Amino acid sequence: MELFLDILVAILLILGCLMSLIAGIGLLTFPDMLTRMHAATKPQVLGFLLIFAGLVIYLRSWAVIPVLALAWGMQLLTAPVSAHMIGRSGYRTKHAAKETLFSDELSLVVNRVNGAPPTGATPMSKAEAPEDK
Template sequence: MDLFVDLLVAVLLILGCLMSLIAGIGLLAFPDMLTRMHAATKPQVLGFLLIFAGLAIHLRSWAIVPVLILAWAMQLLTAPVSAHMIGRSGYRTKHAAKETLFSDDLRLVVDKVSSAPSTGAIDTIDSPPTEEK
């Protein structure tokens, strides 16, 4: 029975490390920011899950399982959010290859926001304050 558990742990750890390696290779190999961002988040989260599952089985302690679940949940929550923020900022700073996009829904939002007039809520030095009568 111990041999089977050790083999299962080894397979989970190796697969998790391979997924993390694939994420690193994808960061180096893909040509533009959006595909690199995809490579950094998708296999990395699955790799962490496999590594944490292997650790939970290897340690055989119920006390460590909530810690591993919390660590994986934080990774699961933060990786997509950070990738989303990087993607939006890269799009706005012209680092995304927009000619390769199949559908560009963000263009309408960015054009609308950038062409909107100022709200006038804050008076600047260049414009004199207006008086209401």
């Protein structure tokens, strides 16, 4: 039983750390901010869950579960919020490369709110431009 639990701990820790390595590789190799966001969220939830599970099983104590559940739940609550904020400001500041998007549904709303686009806010025409050529 002890050996089984130790092997389980080893597998969980290696998988959890592998998520961090995958996030680093993705951050280096992906070409765009939005795709890098996709890579960066890998260790936030799944990687932490695996590492925390490995830690709890290795320590063999119920007492650390509430603290780690607090940390993981905090991560679960805040990761979508921060990803949303980063994506939103990236879209607003043209840091996100919109030429690589297949469909840009937010541009419909932005154009409708802005009315006639006065200040060069024409993401829809930009998105359709490659198809016209």
